[in-house]
Amino acid sequence: MRTATATAHPNIALCKYWGKRDRGRNLPTNGSLSLTLAPFQTTTTVRWGAPVDAATLDGRAASTDEARKMFALLDRMHPGRPPVAIDTANSFPTAAGLASSASGFAALVLAADAAAGGGRSLEELARLARVGSGSATRSLHGGWVEWPRGTDPEGRDSHGVPLAPAEHWDVRMVVAVVRAGRKETGSTEGMNHTVATSPFFPAWVDAAEADVPEARDAVRTRDLERLGAIMERSAMRMHGSMLGADPWLCYFAPGSLLALHAVRGLRRDGVGAWATMDAGPNVKVLCESNDAARVAAELSEAAERVEVLAPGGPAHVTVA
Numbered sequence: 001m002r003t004a005t006a007t008a009h010p011n012i013a014l015c016k017y018w019g020k021r022d023r024g025r026n027l028p029t030n031g032s033l034s035l036t037l038a039p040f041q042t043t044t045t046v047r048w049g050a051p052v053d054a055a056t057l058d059g060r061a062a063s064t065d066e067a068r069k070m071f072a073l074l075d076r077m078h079p080g081r082p083p084v085a086i087d088t089a090n091s092f093p094t095a096a097g098l099a100s101s102a103s104g105f106a107a108l109v110l111a112a113d114a115a116a117g118g119g120r121s122l123e124e125l126a127r128l129a130r131v132g133s134g135s136a137t138r139s140l141h142g143g144w145v146e147w148p149r150g151t152d153p154e155g156r157d158s159h160g161v162p163l164a165p166a167e168h169w170d171v172r173m174v175v176a177v178v179r180a181g182r183k184e185t186g187s188t189e190g191m192n193h194t195v196a197t198s199p200f201f202p203a204w205v206d207a208a209e210a211d212v213p214e215a216r217d218a219v220r221t222r223d224l225e226r227l228g229a230i231m232e233r234s235a236m237r238m239h240g241s242m243l244g245a246d247p248w249l250c251y252f253a254p255g256s257l258l259a260l261h262a263v264r265g266l267r268r269d270g271v272g273a274w275a276t277m278d279a280g281p282n283v284k285v286l287c288e289s290n291d292a293a294r295v296a297a298e299l300s301e302a303a304e305r306v307e308v309l310a311p312g313g314p315a316h317v318t319v320a
């Protein structure tokens with residue numbers, strides 16, 4: 001019986017992943033680009049060789065669906081594996097609506113590999129994390145990460161690739177936690193519905209693919225104004241593709257619009273701040289580190305709570 005523990009940070013996409021060309025392998029219709037964010041993190045312990053398969057999440061038994069996804073990934077990593085115990089916990093409130101599946105699957109593949117004896121390359125682990133949840137392939141790496149679309153039908157060329165480490169650029173992502181009025185549609189279901197029913201989807205894919213090289217360049221040259229503009233339009237075009245779905249899909253809550261308008265107001269006042277949103281009502285705002293306090297103060301008028309995140313390091317094994 002071997003035990004290993006790994007941690008990973010969540011990531012927020014600046015250029016979004018929205019649409020699968022292969023659902024089983026989580027192969028995307030377009031490339032994406034993200035920033036891994038600290039201090040939030042998932043810590044996962046895997047015990048290889050337990051009496052039965054068992055999983056806990058934040059101290060409670062994992063739901064059937066959560067457990068099914070985790071053990072399916074372990075079966076893929078090691079067909080004929082022994083029963084395994086998984087204990088996973090997020091340091092951040094799930095109510096923050098941050099991508100816990102990204103940090104979760106990144107930490108899981110790393111801990112499982114170490115517990116099973118190790119030996120897989122980071123690239124292989126990034127491909128496995130992708131199968132757990134697409135965005136997880138970006139959380140294996142720290143800092144600025146690209147996930148290319150790739151062309152291989154089996155997805156060998158579609159996994160997170162590091163662009164620049166966290167230290168490259170000291171920006172902040174200010175998260176405005178907005179109260180949601182109703183239960184959300186999960187990202188998997190939301191993107192599949194958009195692909196299947198939105199006439200805007202092909203236009204989204206073209207625009208998204210064109211954004212990635214531009215964003216990559218803006219990261220390399222540390223051009224926040226350029227990167228912010230690309231990030232904001234990527235989010236709005238993604239949400240536009242959902243509004244065109246049938247029936248329409250919308251993750252905006254009234255508070256989201258208040259926060260988005262606050263961001264535009266900040267820009268009118270000369271503060272460099274740009275917004276993005278994912279499959280939920282929260283608004284995440286990219287800015288320089290020395291503007292973060294001003295941005296947070298402004299957003300706190302529109303939000304229930306505000307969190308300030310900074311670039312974080314790669315996923316790693318803490319106990320093996």
Ligand code: DP6
Binds near residue numbers: 017101278279
């Ligand atoms: C809007 O990675 O959660 O956050 O691959 O189906 O698990 P699955 O989806 P997931 O989708 C993330 C969508 C997004 C944009 C992004 O993170 O790029």
